Amino acid sequence: MTQHLADALPTPTGTQPGWWRDAVIYQVYPRSFADSNGDGMGDLEGIRSRLPYLRDLGVDAVWLSPFYASPQADAGYDVADYRAIDPMFGTLHDADAVIREAHGLGLRIIVDLVPNHCSDQHEWFKQALREGPGTPLRERFHFRPGKGESGELPPNDWESIFGGPAWTRVEDGEWYLHLFAPEQPDFNWEHPAVQDEFRSVLRFWLDLGVDGFRIDVAHGLVKAAGLPDLGRDEQLKLLGNQVLPFFDQDGVHEIYRKWRTVLDEYAGDRIGVAEAWAPNVERTALYVRHDELHQAFNFHYLTTGWDAAALRATIDASLDAMRPVGAPTTWVLSNHDVVRHRTRFGSLARARAAALLMLALPGSAYVYQGEELGLPEVTDLPDEVRQDPSFFKANGQDGLRDGCRVPLPWSGDAAPYGFGTGGSWLPQPAEWAGLSVEAQTGDPESTLELYRTALRIRREHADLGAGDAVEWLDAPEGVLMFRRGGFVCAANTTGDAVRIPGAGAVLLASGPVVDPEVLPGDTAVWWQG
Structure with missing residues (x-):
């Protein structure tokens, strides 16, 4: 049975299982969960007010996507200050209130941490631009001279995940690396100051009481020595299945060993969860060895279609890879970066079936907000409301990340369906009136009640979620x-x-x-x- 907060005790490395081994963790996308002040944007107070819903749903922990101070060039994954709350979400006092109330309800809180890159409005980066080439602050990022007669070409051929070169030239002629948007410069993790800063950030949030961190782009922190050319076009097609000089380098593991020592300083089983896109499940397992992180997202499962043979092969491979390192396998169907699985699989019936399959597997399961309502992807958003950076790049990406981020319907017959009193930052479909929490509560045939029942059974019976084999x-x-x-x-x-x-x-x-x-x-x- 999943261990509850009141029963939790510190678990030394390599001893008895912790709460996280079979936990069901619910992902909250803050801007789309609940709006407390009527500005159309979800916030921390909105999250706090809806925590009883999550307790009653039956999850063990809540993962909050970024709420840090940010210009919002990439929905908060461009962090300007890792110790401050963006005003659109509230204050540090509000964050403290969410953590305290969650703990009072028996829920744990996991926060997003974005260590691969920051915002171009981060003080370090702004100072690096001011100081110019060869100065100490530039060493904390990847600044390089360009190629060509006058340095007019990027330092290498790497492409941004959002399309185009992974380099931007500044006024003094140097280029800086950004594997994502130009507003997201990559840190140089070879620099001691970067490593010291993030261990300090970890302690800041652990001192505030968070129970762990979901680590964004956990596979990307270390780049191959010399930043060698990849020598390939259409690099986006290689992501997740090939060895790349900017992802899944062996050097990342020393970083996480140091982080683990920080996590283990704190009582209560604080955890690290890797968002690590690796070429195979065996490489993913390296992130969760006994002295590194606790969990890693199973993207190989998420990307498997609704096919029995393929699913069985992925389940076996996942369990087989994690067993030797003693880590639990994780299972996930949807998140804020992918098309919702109801739409991917082609029907609500398949989405409901996939949920029961996932929740019966050994290990930890992740639920993305709204999947318990059976929400589909919103595929007809007007161009003028889209905010996903990938939508604005001319590289063939369609920006569908906006479609899985449409705010939740809570109640009522018309938008914004109880999300707030001032509309919603992305428009909600008219048919969502029948998918709201209010509409589904008490209906034994609803998807919400299916999830509530499944999670109750999972809590009551040790056979579901436990173990490492089927x-x-x-x-x-x-x-x-x-x-x-x-x-x-x-x-x-x-x-x-x-x-x-x-x-x-x-x-x-x-x-x-x-x-x-x-x-x-x-x-x-x-x-x-």
């Missing part, structure tokens, strides 16, 4: 079926009903099941026995 059972083609102690989970990824003789009593199903031995198409079932 017992696969024979099943018809297109069906996944495995045993977890006294439970069996079956997921039919085909569109046709299949017969499964000897099935047990239905504990929970993602869709209507009339005959326990007949599993409808695109449906998942938890059987007892």
Whole structure:
């Protein structure tokens, strides 16, 4: 059973499992969760007011996407001050109130940390620009002279994740590296001052009471020596499946070993979670060795389609990779950077089935705000309201990250559906009236009640979430079926009903099941026995 806050004790490295090993962690995207002051933008007070909803949903922890002081060139992932709250979200007092109230409700708080890059409005970077070439502050970033007769060409051929060169030239002729937007200069993690600063930032938030950090671009901090050319065009197509000179370099692991010593200084099992895009699950496992971080996002699972054979292969590979390092596998279907899985999989029925499959697997599960409501991707946002930097780059990206960030519907028949009193920063579809928290609460057929029931069962029964393996059972083609102690989970990824003789009593199903031995198409079932 998931360990609750009142029962939590410090867990020394390499001893008994901590709360995080089978936790269900809910991602809050602050600007789109709840607006307390009517400005159309979600904020910390809005989050605080809705914490009882998350407790009642049944999650163990809440991960907050960035709320730091920022010009918002990339929705807060361009941080100007890591110890300050952006006024659009509130104050440091509000952050303290969220942490304290969450703890009072038995919830833990994980905050986003963005160490690969900062904002071009960060004081270090502004001073580096003022001081000019060869000065100490420039050494904390990647400033280089350009190529060509007069330095008019970028220092190498690296491309930005948002398209175009990963370099921008400044007035004095030097270029600086930014793997993301030009407003997001990369730190030079070879510099001791950068390392010292972030250990200080860790302690600042740990002292405030946070229970851990989700580490943005955890795989990107260290670049290959000499910043060598990649020698390839269309580099964006290589992300996640090839070795790259700017991602997943071995040097990142020494950084996280030092961070682990900081986390272990604090009582209560404080954790680090790596957003690490690695070429394979074996490389991902390196981030969660016993003296490094605690969890790493399983993007290999997130990117697997609704196909039984592919899902089984990914599940096996994920569990097999994590077992030798003693880390839990994580499972995730959606987040703030990808198309919502209801839309990716093609139907609400598949999304509901995928949720039950995920929540039956051993390890920790992540739920992105709104997936418990069955929200689809919003694909028809007007161009004039879009804010995702990738939308404005002429490199073929379609900016669909805005579509998964539309504010939540809480109540009522018209927008903004209880999100706030002053509209919402992205428009909400008219059909979301039927998907609001209010509309779904108490409806046993709703997706919200499916999640509430699934999370309650998961808390009550140690067989779900615990362990590091599944017992696969024979099943018809297109069906996944495995045993977890006294439970069996079956997921039919085909569109046709299949017969499964000897099935047990239905504990929970993602869709209507009339005959326990007949599993409808695109449906998942938890059987007892």
